[in-house]
Amino acid sequence: MRRAVPVLGALLAAGLLLAAALSLITVRTDMADFLPQGGTEAARLVMQEARAGSATGLILLGIEDAPTAELARISTASAAGLRDSGLFSVVAGGQAALADTEGADLFARRYLLAPADFDTPALRRGLEDLLRQLRSSTAPLATQFGLADPPGAFGALLRSWIGSSQVRTVDGAWFAPDRDRALLLARTRAGGMNVLAQEAATAAIEAAFRAAGPGPARLLIAGPAVFARDAARAIKADVHRIATVSTALVMLLLWWRFRSPLVIAAIAAPVVLSVAAAAVAVQAAYGAVHGVALGFGATMLGVSLDYPVLMIGHRKRGEPAAATRARIGPAFILAVVTAVLGLSAMVLSGFPGLAQLGIFAAAGLAPAAAAPGWRRPG
Amino acid sequence: MLALLAPRRAWGADKAADGLDLQALMAGLAAVPERRATFQETRRFAALDQPLLSTGRLLYRRPAYFSKTTDWPQPETLVVDGGRLVLTAGNEAPRVLDLGAVPELRTLVDAIRGPLAGDLAALRRAFSVTAAGAAGGWTLGLVPLDPRAARLLRQAEVSGRGSEVLAVRLVQANGDEQQMAIRPLP
Numbered sequence: 001m002r003r004a005v006p007v008l009g010a011l012l013a014a015g016l017l018l019a020a021a022l023s024l025i026t027v028r029t030d031m032a033d034f035l036p037q038g039g040t041e042a043a044r045l046v047m048q049e050a051r052a053g054s055a056t057g058l059i060l061l062g063i064e065d066a067p068t069a070e071l072a073r074i075s076t077a078s079a080a081g082l083r084d085s086g087l088f089s090v091v092a093g094g095q096a097a098l099a100d101t102e103g104a105d106l107f108a109r110r111y112l113l114a115p116a117d118f119d120t121p122a123l124r125r126g127l128e129d130l131l132r133q134l135r136s137s138t139a140p141l142a143t144q145f146g147l148a149d150p151p152g153a154f155g156a157l158l159r160s161w162i163g164s165s166q167v168r169t170v171d172g173a174w175f176a177p178d179r180d181r182a183l184l185l186a187r188t189r190a191g192g193m194n195v196l197a198q199e200a201a202t203a204a205i206e207a208a209f210r211a212a213g214p215g216p217a218r219l220l221i222a223g224p225a226v227f228a229r230d231a232a233r234a235i236k237a238d239v240h241r242i243a244t245v246s247t248a249l250v251m252l253l254l255w256w257r258f259r260s261p262l263v264i265a266a267i268a269a270p271v272v273l274s275v276a277a278a279a280v281a282v283q284a285a286y287g288a289v290h291g292v293a294l295g296f297g298a299t300m301l302g303v304s305l306d307y308p309v310l311m312i313g314h315r316k317r318g319e320p321a322a323a324t325r326a327r328i329g330p331a332f333i334l335a336v337v338t339a340v341l342g343l344s345a346m347v348l349s350g351f352p353g354l355a356q357l358g359i360f361a362a363a364g365l366a367p368a369a370a371a372p373g374w375r376r377p378g
Numbered sequence: 379m380l381a382l383l384a385p386r387r388a389w390g391a392d393k394a395a396d397g398l399d400l401q402a403l404m405a406g407l408a409a410v411p412e413r414r415a416t417f418q419e420t421r422r423f424a425a426l427d428q429p430l431l432s433t434g435r436l437l438y439r440r441p442a443y444f445s446k447t448t449d450w451p452q453p454e455t456l457v458v459d460g461g462r463l464v465l466t467a468g469n470e471a472p473r474v475l476d477l478g479a480v481p482e483l484r485t486l487v488d489a490i491r492g493p494l495a496g497d498l499a500a501l502r503r504a505f506s507v508t509a510a511g512a513a514g515g516w517t518l519g520l521v522p523l524d525p526r527a528a529r530l531l532r533q534a535e536v537s538g539r540g541s542e543v544l545a546v547r548l549v550q551a552n553g554d555e556q557q558m559a560i561r562p563l564p
Contacts, residue, residue: 132452134421134423134425134426134430135421135430135432135451135452136448136452136454136465136467137446137454137456137465138465139421139423139554139556140486140530140531140550143423143425143550143552143554144529147425167479168476169476169478169479170478171478172478172481
């Protein structure tokens with residue numbers, strides 16, 4: 001019992017430190033941290049777009065399995081709910097794909113977006129074409145846009161964007177061309193790789209859909225943001241399962257070997273302490289800790305279990321702790337140093353998430369090896 | 379005050395001031411299942427110093443089919459069937475438009491198709507409707523209720539005699555106008 005006090009005290013202190021560290025750090029779940037940073041200017045631009053570009057927050061919604069008129073009603077009501085949520089910068093599913101102000105902006109910059117010729121023959125062709133349009137049924141469009149744009153750059157731009165898209169409209173709601181499925185397009189204000197914000201967006205979508213009284217209709221959701229969120233969910237679940245299973249197996253193994261809760265406590269204390277130290281180190285270096293680095297890092301720091309196990313295992317009967325330490329010390333220190341060096345190589349990785357994992361593991365091993373492992377029960 | 383009330387009362391009774399029975403006029407228009415006609419169109423644009431003329435043929439079939447075939451000077455076919463608009467200019471590929479996607483275009487189409495269909499209730503959902511004249515020479519004034527629609531159409535006037543439609547005048551938001559003189563074919 002006399003021996004139990006320092007061991008349990010150390011475990012308790014380590015636990016408190018870990019709790020303090022976890023409340024201190026900011027956990028990020030942005031999956032873009034596990035994408036490479038890119039070596040060239042072009043690669044960095046592509047990565048920047050993949051992380052925060054306008055396409056990453058796009059969410060495609062489909063509503064199906066109800067009569068057409070009902071689908072149109074649900075679609076319109078859901079779109080109104082999404083707009084009210086304030087989480088989306090764009091909610092489109094009806095007539096005005098291009099807001100008036102956006103249309104005016106594009107028109108004002110038409111020659112930047114679609115270069116046009118202004119030499120005499122080209123202008124003559126443009127004006128003759130404009131006259132033809134004024135004679136045709138599209139005259140109202142020609143007066144609205146054509147008169148201020150004789151080369152026809154704006155029209156050509158819109159035609160190239162529309163491409164071969166064939167969306168139908170029923171009662172002011174977009175429908176897939178080949179089946180009864182109402183379509184909505186939404187863009188979140190938050191980046192698509194920001195998993196927490198995407199969870200909130202998905203919750204808002206589901207709430208808006210339910211509030212629209214869907215009856216038998218079914219909601220389908222897709223988009224880069226949705227894939228990122230699903231990937232994050234899968235990773236989180238994996239980390240959770242691996243952590244639980246490995247902790248249980250290690251505890252079982254240690255119990256089978258030592259049959260002493262006190263020894264297990266003595267072994268656990270440095271691991272808990274190392275996770276706390278690692279989390280604080282990564283927070284200090286990056287301003288945040290990625291959830292994946294935290295999860296896998298904690299699992300990797302399981303190797304620090306070895307240190308107290310080594311100490312206890314190498315100790316001969318009746319030998320004082322200091323003597324064991326002196327005997328295996330040099331080899332032990334070498335093992336710790338190589339492990340720290342090996343893991344810190346990950347810091348050089350092009351993936352910010354992996355670099356975090358390297359710092360996490362290396363920063364965790366050092367205190368695990370240095371401190372309480374040596375204060376094992378006698 | 380009286381000026382505000384007067385047109386409201388006139389609509390309520392469906393009678394214009396000089397006794398045109400709007401309900402009866404619409405019923406008469408609705409009774410014709412199919413119409414064929416030739417037209418001569420004059421377009422005046424603020425941007426051009428002379429009007430553009432064209433001629434062609436019209437076909438209407440209850441309840442929602444309408445086609446305008448321009449023969450001269452520039453062949454073009456405009457067909458509206460229900461909610462679908464197909465525009466074929468000369469030898470180009472037909473362009474298909476969904477009227478549901480472009481409400482202002484639907485309003486423009488309904489300004490012509492609505493009086494031919496004779497559905498007063500439908501007409502009043504999209505326009506403020508005024509009527510003038512008598513059965514022997516009437517004019518329907520249509521002003522779109524939706525401000526978005528007003529960008530393509532400020533005002534439409536459809537005039538005729540009995541159950542015949544003889545002229546359509548469309549005025550755009552910028553004042554450009556399009557006048558169609560219609561000669562019914564037997």
